[in-house]
Amino acid sequence: MLMYMDLDRFKYVNDSLGHHAGDNLLFLVGQRLREVVPHAGMIARQGGDEFIVLLSGKDDVLQVEAIAQRLVDALSQSFTVFDKQIYVGASIGIVRLPEDAQDMVSAMRYADICLYRAKKSGKGCYRLWDRSYLQDSTPERIQIESELREGIERGELILHYQPKVNAVAGELHSLEALVRWQHPRLGLIYPDSFIGIAEESNLIVELDRWVIAAVAEQQLAWRKQGLVIVPVSLNVSASHITRADLVLLFAQILNEHPELANYIEVELTETAIMADPDQATISLNHLLHLGVKSSVDDFGSGYTSLGYLKKLNANTLKIDRTFIDDITEDGYDRDVAKAIIALANSLSMEVVAEGVETKAQWDLLASFGCQYLQGYYFSKPKPAEEIARLLASQK
Known part of the structure; x- marks a missing residue:
C-alpha cells in the first residue's frame, strides 16, 4: 500500500517562523510517522513537505482506512518547534498495490490525484484511489x-x-x-x-x-x-x-x-x-x-x-x-x-x-x-x- 501525504500548513510555518523551524518540523513529522506505523516498509520524504509511506501486506479497505485515520489524527496534534506549539495537519492519497496499480509510475500518479482530491475536500483527510478519478485526467484536460x-x-x-x-x-x-x-x-x-x-x-x-x-x-x-x-x-x-x-x-x-x-x-x-x-x-x-x-x-x-x-x-x-x-x-x-x-x-x-x-x-x-x-x-x-x-x- 502506498500513502502519499502532504502537510497542510507547512508553508505558513516556513514563512512565519523561518526555514530552520520548517526543517525541524519535517524531522518531527518523520519521527511521528515512525511511531504511528513502526512496521512500514519505507517512510521517506518525497520533497518539500511531502512524505511517502509504503506498507506491505494484504490489508482490506477497513484496515487501510484505520491506518490512514491514525496518521491524519497523529499529524493534526501539535508539534513543539523552538518552544512554540505548531499545528499543521496532513492530507493523504492512498493507492493499494497491486490492486490499483501494477507499476510505481502509475501508483505515484494515482496517489497524487487522490491527494489532490483530499485537499480539495477540505484538507486533514484521506482519499483512496477510485478509477473514476481518471475521468478528470483526460488527454483533452x-x-x-x-x-x-x-x-x-x-x-x-x-x-x-x-x-x-x-x-x-x-x-x-x-x-x-x-x-x-x-x-x-x-x-x-x-x-x-x-x-x-x-x-x-x-x-x-x-x-x-x-x-x-x-x-x-x-x-x-x-x-x-x-x-x-x-x-x-x-x-x-x-x-x-x-x-x-x-x-x-x-x-x-x-x-x-x-x-x-x-x-x-x-x-x-x-x-x-x-x-x-x-x-x-x-x-x-x-x-x-x-x-x-x-x-x-x-x-x-x-x-x-x-x-x-x-x-x-x-x-x-x-x-x-x-x-x-x-x-x-x-x-x-x-x-x-x-x-x-x-x-x-x-x-x-x-x-x-x-x-x-x-x-x-x-x-x-x-x-x-x-x-x-x-x-x-x-x-x-x-x-x-x-x-x-x-x-x-x-x-
Whole structure:
C-alpha cells in the first residue's frame, strides 16, 4: 500500500517562523510517522513537505482506512518547534498495490490525484484511489492545462468587469474583475472551463498574480485617461490566500502606486477561507492594513463560523446567488437573504446580492436593507473599453 501525504500548513510555518523551524518540523513529522506505523516498509520524504509511506501486506479497505485515520489524527496534534506549539495537519492519497496499480509510475500518479482530491475536500483527510478519478485526467484536460500555461505567458487572458450598483438608485458603486481566456483556437473561454484545471495543476496562483497585476494596470490606465475610478474587486483562490507572497505582491503594487489604496479589493469564497481560516485571517488583516479590503463571496453556501467572520475584518458579505434566484417566490430564500443582511449590518459590514436579474428582486432586496446589487439586470460583464465609457458618464 502506498500513502502519499502532504502537510497542510507547512508553508505558513516556513514563512512565519523561518526555514530552520520548517526543517525541524519535517524531522518531527518523520519521527511521528515512525511511531504511528513502526512496521512500514519505507517512510521517506518525497520533497518539500511531502512524505511517502509504503506498507506491505494484504490489508482490506477497513484496515487501510484505520491506518490512514491514525496518521491524519497523529499529524493534526501539535508539534513543539523552538518552544512554540505548531499545528499543521496532513492530507493523504492512498493507492493499494497491486490492486490499483501494477507499476510505481502509475501508483505515484494515482496517489497524487487522490491527494489532490483530499485537499480539495477540505484538507486533514484521506482519499483512496477510485478509477473514476481518471475521468478528470483526460488527454483533452491535459492539453487545456498545457495551453493555459502557455496562454498566461503569451498574454491570452483578458478581464471583463461587472458593475455593482447602489440598491437605492441603481448607480455605479464598484466593479468585479472576471477573467476570460481568448484562446487562439477555441475563441473566448469562460472561467468555468479552466479555473478547475488551474486549481488542480497549481496554475491558479500564477493566474491570480496575472489578474492582480492586470487590475492594477487597468486602474492606472483609467486614471491616466482622466476617468474617476471606482473600487475593483478580484477573486483570490484558496491556494493563494495561504501564501505570504500574496501580501507581498499587493505591498509592492501599492508601494509603487499608493493612489490605488482602497481601489483594489479581494473576494474569497467561504470554502477558500475555511480551508485554512487562521492563515486567511492573517492574510486578510495584512491586506486591510495595506489598504486592500476584502469580501466573503458566496456567503451562505459554506460554513464560516461567526467567530472567524469577526476576526477576518472583511468589509463585505456577498449573498450566494442560489438564495437570490427564487427570492421572490421562495420564503426560505427570502428568510436566508434577510438574515444575512441583518448579520452584515450587525457586524458593520456592507452586503452585496449577486445574480440579480429582475426588478422584483431589486425591490425586495432593497426593502431588506441590502446596500449593493450585482447581476445581469444591471449589466453583464463588459470589456475595459466599455467600462471606460461607463466611468466617463459618472463625471
